[in-house]
Amino acid sequence: MNSYLFRNVSVLGAAPTDLLIRDGVVAEAGAGLSAPDALVVEADGLVALPGLVDLHTHLREPGREDAETVETGSRSAALGGYTAVCAMANTSPVADTAGVVEQVWRLGREAGLVDVQPIGAVTVGLAGERLAELGAMADSAARVRIFSDDGHCVADPRLMRRALEYVKAFDGIIAQHAEEPRLTEGAQMHEGEVSTRLGLTGWPAVAEEAIIARDVLLAEHVGSRLHVCHVSTAGSVEVLRQAKARGVRVTAEVTPHHLLLTDVRAETYDPVFKVNPPLRTATDIAALRAALVDGVIDIVATDHAPHTVEDKECEWVYARPGMLGLETALSIALDVLGPEWDLIAERMSRAPARIAGLTEHGHDPAPGAPANLVLVDPAVRRVIEPAEMASRSRNTPYARMTLPGRIVATFLRGEATVLDGKAVK
């Protein structure tokens, strides 16, 4: 196993120091360290952060390996500065049994680039009719703690209540894709002025807000943990703010794209901007950014949703919703928040690790901490080139945009997964 000596690295923006990485942990910190056996990384100008943790990644395996595999998604994650990702259950077959979650978990171990923590489906086949074998998935080698039908809403309130009750026994979480399906039939984009002008069927903000309001009440009633996926509206933020003030056990995520892009992008009719929930308005963006800063929204999660050219580069109404996110998330966070390193570490590493119970992750680089960390060069501005991405898909909404920040190196348990901005394997 290699040892690494980072020279003159700034830990979360603090004055430069040296860090020695040995045997999978941060062994020493301080000026002028020497370790003749260690590989030296000249880190002037680089910032060390705890390795990022994504609570919401679509890896597509099993079933849609033409869009992404556990391995390509893991590489994409490592290049984005991630050391752990939670893999959503909407695969084919659906991850609704111990067998499938164990398969995904094992593929993650074999790829060895990030820790892949499978999320289990709440209902069999994501069909919203009966509960999946939550207990068996929790007891499996994959030790599933988060369950989600993401892509679909658990719309039936009785089923949602049962799911919240069931996972309470092992302090599990139901992660809800909040979308009242009766209000979004045929929806193509945010319902508002732009959808009216373009003549596309709208996805109203209230379809999200109504489910979040219902679910925080259910979570409160049951005393269980609810996580809200991809919050996208100002109204949702207000519902969450009130619920948190009452002490409801609810956490929430926002995606990078909902922090940056508005529904005006649909004017191009380029389906790369089609996503679920849809891009909203500048007012929503302002509320989401403020909530991310004040903590009503706990984390940034990518909702990395790779799709093939066939599924994406077609007419808007036929295109699948979803965008790539792993390789650009930190740059978007830097763009939106500025170099607020402690806030970025909290929202993109510590808090998601805590929520998911990934105890090896989310530790600031300090002596004794597991060496799951990332080195970022904040001074670089880079042009996003889809063809250069490690994802098997190309559906990034940031193509040819110039964004701040470059991931220079990522370390998983003390071994480099990315060095000099390139994947090690």
Ligand SMILES: NC(=O)N[C@@H](CC(=O)O)C(=O)O
């Ligand atoms: N977020 C997306 O736009 N797409 C997701 C599922 C979904 O939420 O529709 C996907 O799996 O592609």
